[in-house]
Amino acid sequence: MTQTQVKTVLDVKDLKTQFDTQDGMVHAVNGVSFNLRRGEFLGIVGESGSGKSVTMMSLLRLIPMPPGEIVSGEARFGDQDLLSIDLEDLRAVRGGKIGFIFQDPMTSLNPVLTVGYQIMESLRLHTDLSEKERRPRAKQLLDLVGIPDADARLRNYPHELSGGMRQRVMIAMALACDPEILIADEPTTALDVTIQAQIIQIVRDLREKLGTAVIWITHDLGVVAGLADRVLVMYGGQIVEEAPVVDLYSNPQHPYTEGLLGSLPRLDQKGQELVNIKGTPPNLYELPTFCPFSPRCPYVMDKCREENPPLMDIGQGRKTACWWDMENDRPRYGS
Amino acid sequence: MAVETSDAPLAPEADSADVIVSVEGLKKHFPIMRGVFRRQVGAVRAVDGITFDIRRGETLGLVGESGSGKSTTGRVILQLETATEGVVLFDGTDLTQTTGNKLRSLRPRMQMIFQDPHASLNPRMTVASIIGEPLSEHNKARGESRKKRIEELLSLVGLEPKHANRYPHEFSGGQRQRIGIARAIALNPDFIVADEPIAALDVSIQAQVVNLLEDLQDVLGLTYLFISHDLSMVRHIADRVAVMYLGKIMELGTVDRLYNDPKHPYTKALLSAVPVPDPVVEAARQRVILEGDIPSPANPPPGCPFNTRCPIAQERCVTEVPEWRELEPGRWVACHFAEQSDELIPIS
Numbered sequence: 310m311t312q313t314q315v316k317t318v319l320d321v322k323d324l325k326t327q328f329d330t331q332d333g334m335v336h337a338v339n340g341v342s343f344n345l346r347r348g349e350f351l352g353i354v355g356e357s358g359s360g361k362s363v364t365m366m367s368l369l370r371l372i373p374m375p376p377g378e379i380v381s382g383e384a385r386f387g388d389q390d391l392l393s394i395d396l397e398d399l400r401a402v403r404g405g406k407i408g409f410i411f412q413d414p415m416t417s418l419n420p421v422l423t424v425g426y427q428i429m430e431s432l433r434l435h436t437d438l439s440e441k442e443r444r445p446r447a448k449q450l451l452d453l454v455g456i457p458d459a460d461a462r463l464r465n466y467p468h469e470l471s472g473g474m475r476q477r478v479m480i481a482m483a484l485a486c487d488p489e490i491l492i493a494d495e496p497t498t499a500l501d502v503t504i505q506a507q508i509i510q511i512v513r514d515l516r517e518k519l520g521t522a523v524i525w526i527t528h529d530l531g532v533v534a535g536l537a538d539r540v541l542v543m544y545g546g547q548i549v550e551e552a553p554v555v556d557l558y559s560n561p562q563h564p565y566t567e568g569l570l571g572s573l574p575r576l577d578q579k580g581q582e583l584v585n586i587k588g589t590p591p592n593l594y595e596l597p598t599f600c601p602f603s604p605r606c607p608y609v610m611d612k613c614r615e616e617n618p619p620l621m622d623i624g625q626g627r628k629t630a631c632w633w634d635m636e637n638d639r640p641r642y643g644s
Numbered sequence: 645m646a647v648e649t650s651d652a653p654l655a656p657e658a659d660s661a662d663v664i665v666s667v668e669g670l671k672k673h674f675p676i677m678r679g680v681f682r683r684q685v686g687a688v689r690a691v692d693g694i695t696f697d698i699r700r701g702e703t704l705g706l707v708g709e710s711g712s713g714k715s716t717t718g719r720v721i722l723q724l725e726t727a728t729e730g731v732v733l734f735d736g737t738d739l740t741q742t743t744g745n746k747l748r749s750l751r752p753r754m755q756m757i758f759q760d761p762h763a764s765l766n767p768r769m770t771v772a773s774i775i776g777e778p779l780s781e782h783n784k785a786r787g788e789s790r791k792k793r794i795e796e797l798l799s800l801v802g803l804e805p806k807h808a809n810r811y812p813h814e815f816s817g818g819q820r821q822r823i824g825i826a827r828a829i830a831l832n833p834d835f836i837v838a839d840e841p842i843a844a845l846d847v848s849i850q851a852q853v854v855n856l857l858e859d860l861q862d863v864l865g866l867t868y869l870f871i872s873h874d875l876s877m878v879r880h881i882a883d884r885v886a887v888m889y890l891g892k893i894m895e896l897g898t899v900d901r902l903y904n905d906p907k908h909p910y911t912k913a914l915l916s917a918v919p920v921p922d923p924v925v926e927a928a929r930q931r932v933i934l935e936g937d938i939p940s941p942a943n944p945p946p947g948c949p950f951n952t953r954c955p956i957a958q959e960r961c962v963t964e965v966p967e968w969r970e971l972e973p974g975r976w977v978a979c980h981f982a983e984q985s986d987e988l989i990p991i992s
Contacts, residue, residue, distance in 0.1 A: 530921040531876075535927070558924075571851075573876070574851075586851070589818065
């Protein structure tokens with residue numbers, strides 16, 4: 310992709326989402342900004358509570374409100390701002406121009422309707438295909454995601470399919486209306502590793518065939534390594550690092566990314582020492598006035614406890630939210 | 645898969661090593677009941693005839709996908725489930741034939757760490773009473789010495805004495821797993837079954853718990869059966885690995901040789917399916933993508949359980965159950981074509 314052809318399909322600015330709970334205000338997403346380019350595969354990596362899912366759910370206003378509230382932000386999709394358009398218009402986008410795949414296909418498929426009905430319903434709502442044209446299209450979609458004997462499968466109920474097959478149906482449904490963006494939230498986490506490999510293979514093939522932009526949310530740095538063009542690392546409701554995939558893994562520029570990569574055992578290596586990231590994940594009840602990783606960070610300085618670092622551009626398409634310049638071993642502020 | 649090649653010397657014969665647990669022909673079938681009279685109409689063959697040894701002081705990794713029978717294996721070894729058939733020798737005693745006080749007197753020597761630290765700790769008990777319960781139960785310590793032992797155990801697992809009077813809900817997932825580990829080592833066991841001990845934890849916490857398990861093994865001379873679906877972590881922690889599929893062990897060997905040079909088609913496929921957190925390696929890797937799903941253990945295919953998905957299955961694999969044989973010293977495999985698998989499935 311050359312610089313001139315790059316076109317942004319989704320531009321998110323300063324997204325903030327909170328949840329008002331009995332125990333206090335949970336600051337789930339704190340000022341997240343990123344963009345997605347046409348045809349790009351963007352990985353979003355983070356542990357539980359990092360805000361990666363809430364970010365995506367907020368974009369399509371799928372979080373329960375209340376207790377959830379989108380405090381601020383803008384999400385440009387074409388000439389629309391997803392966060393401010395009418396619900397009517399948003400519904401046309403959801404499942405139409407933006408497809409979704411969730412972690413657990415059993416809870417996102419309706420158990421009392423056949424697979425075929427559910428795919429065709431999406432075609433009925435979002436395309437102008439006639440009733441007669443919908444069934445062949447549904448069959449074609451199942452073929453596309455590698456489901457054998459598609460005609461018979463259209464008549465199956467979700468419980469008659471295995472976990473891997475259900476996830477393929479979800480992918481077929483998400484792709485039903487030729488979306489511009491496909492958002493996948495931990496789509497392989499509930500699957501066994503040999504089934505995960507099947508799904509990843511299908512997604513790879515589909516990307517080449519369809520050129521859809523994909524946002525793939527996961528806690529598994531391994532899965533993203535083989536799929537993504539660019540990766541965002543989230544921690545404590547913020548993006549802490551953004552980089553092209555090869556650079557992120559070979560030369561992380563945020564202490565959290567570095568620690569996370571060091572704590573992962575590798576299938577192709579033996580005898581490495583696993584790095585401990587000391588301490589526990591961040592407390593989201595506190596106002597994000599300081600760096601959320603500072604209590605666990607080996608490079609922590611006074612400034613980190615006083616001021617939350619913004620996501621700073623450090624060149625070569627990379628950004629990091631850290632006051633310590635890991636490349637040059639010096640603080641990033643002052644002289 | 646072979647990113648590095650192993651020049652490790654041949655592993656010693658299993659017989660010559662000091663064996664602590666010896667499993668022979670172990671089966672566990674759960675009956676399926678139907679109808680008004682609850683007649684047995686079938687059985688889930690969770691574990692279907694497995695044979696292996698665990699050597700003193702080693703970590704044996706037991707890997708497999710869901711439904712492969714790896715957890716049931718761990719539970720049957722500890723007699724938390726009764727075996728349908730087969731022998732479990734623990735230091736020479738057949739546990740399947742041992743009951744009552746005799747079995748109870750052996751229990752302190754074998755313990756378990758569970759997957760879910762939320763479900764395996766009683767929310768109404770303080771940390772001190774959770775860790776102290778095995779001490780009282782087996783009359784190992786009371787009063788002041790019990791209190792001292794609890795403090796000692798807390799510091800062994802990286803918690804502080806002040807934590808003793810708190811309740812489980814006051815701790816994070818990783819800390820709770822530490823409490824479960826403290827309980828498991830309270831009675832100075834020889835052998836611990838760790839059933840997916842890190843599966844419920846965040847990535848950054850997993851390394852903490854695994855490092856703790858390794859340190860404790862060094863200090864206390866423990867033997868682990870480490871049950872996990874995480875093949876990368878098993879490579880890190882284990883000395884030898886057994887790969888299960890549909891109630892049977894497909895392959896067993898030292899970590900280096902099994903990961904660098906798998907002989908069973910299932911092991912080859914499984915290892916090639918695990919993502920490596922390195923984009924450069926990932927881009928260059930060749931994969932064996934298996935077709936289809938894992939069959940139900942209630943209705944396993946005839947012959948080799950893997951024949952429905954195996955890329956090199958032949959007529960013989962459907963008619964004849966492959967023998968569990970020692971391919972080379974210390975390397976066991978259940979496949980008719982293990983010798984030819986490298987030629988037939990070239991991925992390395």
